[in-house]
Amino acid sequence: MMQEKRWRTAFRYVFEFVAAGIVGWLYEVATMWILFRVYENRGILHLPVIPIYPIGAFILLALLHKKKLNPFVLFLAASVITTMFELGSSYLLEFVFHQQFWTYEGWYLSILDRSCVISSAIFGIMSVAYFFGLHPLSGKFSRSLPAGVCIAFTVISAAALLTDFVISVTELLKQR
Secondary structure (H helix, E strand, O other): OOOHHHHHHHHHHHHHHHHHHHHHHHHHHHHHHHHHHOOOOOOOOOOOOOOOHHHHHHHHHHHOOOOOHHHHHHHHHHHHHHHHHHHHHHHHHHHHHOOOOOOOOOOOOOOOEEEEEHHHHHHHHHHHHHHHHHHHHHHHHHOOOHHHHHHHHHHHHHHHHHHHHHHHHHHHHHHO
8 A cells, every 4th residue: 555655656746747847848849939930849858848847846846835825925936936946957057068058138027148037927827837736636646547557657757758868968968
């Protein structure tokens, strides 16, 4: 029973990682299409998943999950936290890989060309959707799906993400 509970917990986090990463990828691709009318596969992975989105969501979950925040306060807190996370991630990724992965240069209300008030607001909205939508949904799925489905999804998804991560990071390090 305890083993099954661990698998169901692992399923929740892998499911949320995949879902938030895909939503982030869709947001990035849509933004490029709307602004520049160009399809650009965003992110560092080959899969349509951008890891910074679920990592940011998990940071928010760790910081805010015990607090009973109304959606507006959550939006404000998440907007500030994700902006700081985006700024820090931008500098860290540039330091590690010797390239800039995104810029807001020329954007209205740009923050050091590495974040933007507009994107911060969008991240705040996404955070509210995560806390009130995706996170509870993953809990319902983990309780209602058969254990075998949870285990299979967790193992296959985690293996695919880890394999893609290793391949992608290796390729990026070779480009330095």
